[in-house]
Amino acid sequence: MLVPIKDIKIRKRVRKDLGNLDDLKESLRLYGLMNPITINKKYELIAGERRLQAAKLLNWTNINANIIENMSEADTLEMELEENNQRKEFTDAELMEGYKRLQRLRHPNIFYRIYLFFKHLFEKIRDFFDKPVKK
Numbered sequence: 001m002l003v004p005i006k007d008i009k010i011r012k013r014v015r016k017d018l019g020n021l022d023d024l025k026e027s028l029r030l031y032g033l034m035n036p037i038t039i040n041k042k043y044e045l046i047a048g049e050r051r052l053q054a055a056k057l058l059n060w061t062n063i064n065a066n067i068i069e070n071m072s073e074a075d076t077l078e079m080e081l082e083e084n085n086q087r088k089e090f091t092d093a094e095l096m097e098g099y100k101r102l103q104r105l106r107h108p109n110i111f112y113r114i115y116l117f118f119k120h121l122f123e124k125i126r127d128f129f130d131k132p133v134k135k
Contacts, residue, residue, distance in 0.1 A: 002062045005055060008037075009044045014080055018050050025054040036064040038079065046076045047083040 033055070037048025045052060046068060055063050071079070090098065108116070 001065055001067055003039065003043065003065045003067075005052070005061060005063050007043045008039060008052060008063075008065075009042070010049065010052075011044050013045075013049060014077070015049065015084065018053055021050060021054045021057060024050055025057050028054050028060075029058055033064050036066050038066045038068060038083070040071060040076060041067055041069045044076075046071075046079050 028051070033051060035048070035051070037052050038046040040046060048065075052063065068076075068079070104112070
């Protein structure tokens, strides 16, 4: 659900240090919000303060949010802790492999470009022959 950022209230939070938000802000600018923040029905933030603050830095007026109803204060605190605790960073090897794959996709070698050329050519030929004949 899209909600006005100005209506979201931030109560006492476990996380005190939001860290540098520049990378997150750039990610939001390039790709948008991939994971909605979580609020309760009173529009009190449960999870996603870093995303919310980065959106504010981008001067967004609305943000996508999941609204949770009928949760106790203990439940909402548990959700905040769980959301932040269950994330797992990439290992160095996973991150390196991901960037290698990205590099190959963005800057393919000549053999891969030739392969893509013929792949697209055959797809166009297939699509041409798969079109229904107009009468």
